[in-house]
Amino acid sequence: MRTNIRNLGILAHVDAGKTTLTERILYATGTTHKRGEVHDGTTVTDFDSQERDRGITIFAAAVSCTWDGHRINLIDTPGHVDFSDEVERSLRVLDGAIVVFDAVAGVEPQSESVWRQADRYGVPRIAFVNKMDRVGADLDAAVASIRERLHPVPLVAHLPIGQENEFVGVVDLVEMCTLSWVDGRCVEGPVPEALQTEAQRRRHILEEAVAERHPAAMEEFCTDSTISAATLATALRDLTHSGEGLVVLRGSAYRNRGIEPLLAAVVAYLPSPLDVPPVQGIQDGTVTQRHADPAEPFAALVFKVVATATGRLTYLRVYSGMIQKGAIVLDVEARRTERVARILRVHADRHTELDQASAGDIVAVIGPKSARVGASLCAPKAPLLLERPRVANPVVSVA
Numbered sequence: 001m002r003t004n005i006r007n008l009g010i011l012a013h014v015d016a017g018k019t020t021l022t023e024r025i026l027y028a029t030g031t032t033h034k035r036g037e038v039h040d041g042t043t044v045t046d047f048d049s050q051e052r053d054r055g056i057t058i059f060a061a062a063v064s065c066t067w068d069g070h071r072i073n074l075i076d077t078p079g080h081v082d083f084s085d086e087v088e089r090s091l092r093v094l095d096g097a098i099v100v101f102d103a104v105a106g107v108e109p110q111s112e113s114v115w116r117q118a119d120r121y122g123v124p125r126i127a128f129v130n131k132m133d134r135v136g137a138d139l140d141a142a143v144a145s146i147r148e149r150l151h152p153v154p155l156v157a158h159l160p161i162g163q164e165n166e167f168v169g170v171v172d173l174v175e176m177c178t179l180s181w182v183d184g185r186c187v188e189g190p191v192p193e194a195l196q197t198e199a200q201r202r203r204h205i206l207e208e209a210v211a212e213r214h215p216a217a218m219e220e221f222c223t224d225s226t227i228s229a230a231t232l233a234t235a236l237r238d239l240t241h242s243g244e245g246l247v248v249l250r251g252s253a254y255r256n257r258g259i260e261p262l263l264a265a266v267v268a269y270l271p272s273p274l275d276v277p278p279v280q281g282i283q284d285g286t287v288t289q290r291h292a293d294p295a296e297p298f299a300a301l302v303f304k305v306v307a308t309a310t311g312r313l314t315y316l317r318v319y320s321g322m323i324q325k326g327a328i329v330l331d332v333e334a335r336r337t338e339r340v341a342r343i344l345r346v347h348a349d350r351h352t353e354l355d356q357a358s359a360g361d362i363v364a365v366i367g368p369k370s371a372r373v374g375a376s377l378c379a380p381k382a383p384l385l386l387e388r389p390r391v392a393n394p395v396v397s398v399a
């Protein structure tokens, strides 16, 4: 189901912990069975050897994992400023993003540049303040620096339990429960007596910020002096989708703390392909919209091409229609047809073969020999040259 897909990027300043977080997400979702470590070069998303050697994420890779009945397609975007072209290419195909901040450093220069790029592409975001275990981790200062330098309305959804080495869990301020990490597992429990007052105070701050911006939440707030968990969750989702608020979560990727609540927030607050505006393109000289509907003609954008031992993997974001294994597609700009011999879903270091792929999904195909990054692949009878999705006043150059 398309509502169960999240096409997601992780954006961060280099060193904020994006690779480690990606790794932990793959581990938590059962996509990998061994935790990779950045410092020993075993992370699975950074599979390019040059990237391993340099210890930074240069080449974006897309991996699929499942969480709570949802397919999360994780597009690993590079954080290094020299490669911002690649960041932009990846942003074209995302429906939402996690922005990772360092709990000690707060907003760093590259966080600002990726933030602006995400603004440009209208990508809804949630924030993950990472490295909560580090000495000097300052929760409120990190949130203040996000507010001051990036100007979103932070909607802080977690009250941390313990600091630095003693960071053992969070109070989820929406559900008003604790999530703590015991023997590497996330365990839910009631809010302890000692944290009740502070949790209530923080929940009230969250409710006020949400009520100010969301009519249904405001109505409940005025009537009941509080907002129910269900309305609060809906409001947080709506505010995330519209970009009017930024849900802020906390954790430590390295210590594997906060990953499950983050995944729950991805599912709850970030949009599915059906929640984002339809993609636009030029068909026969006319601006045409395509919806994330399998019944519409096939249209996809190539956002990554990687030479691997399996073959030339052409990564596609399918915007509309369906594609079957063996289908002939048109590379619109190159005016060339190509055969899609195989369709793969890539899960970090392995893949599964698919018979078809459908609107909203991200897959890799083998067969197209020359389709380049940025190419529009379409049903030959309905050629659509895709624009950059969701950019204000997009410029379309027709070849």
Ligand code: GDP
Pocket: 012, 013, 014, 015, 016, 017, 018, 019, 020, 021, 038, 039, 055, 056, 057, 079, 130, 131, 132, 133, 134, 251, 252, 253, 254, 255
């Ligand atoms: P990236 O450049 O954003 O991909 O960051 P990495 O994932 O490569 O992490 C940079 C460094 O920070 C590595 O040495 C990680 O082990 C370390 N790191 C990542 N997450 C955490 C965390 O939660 N706590 C601490 N203390 N270190 C972390």
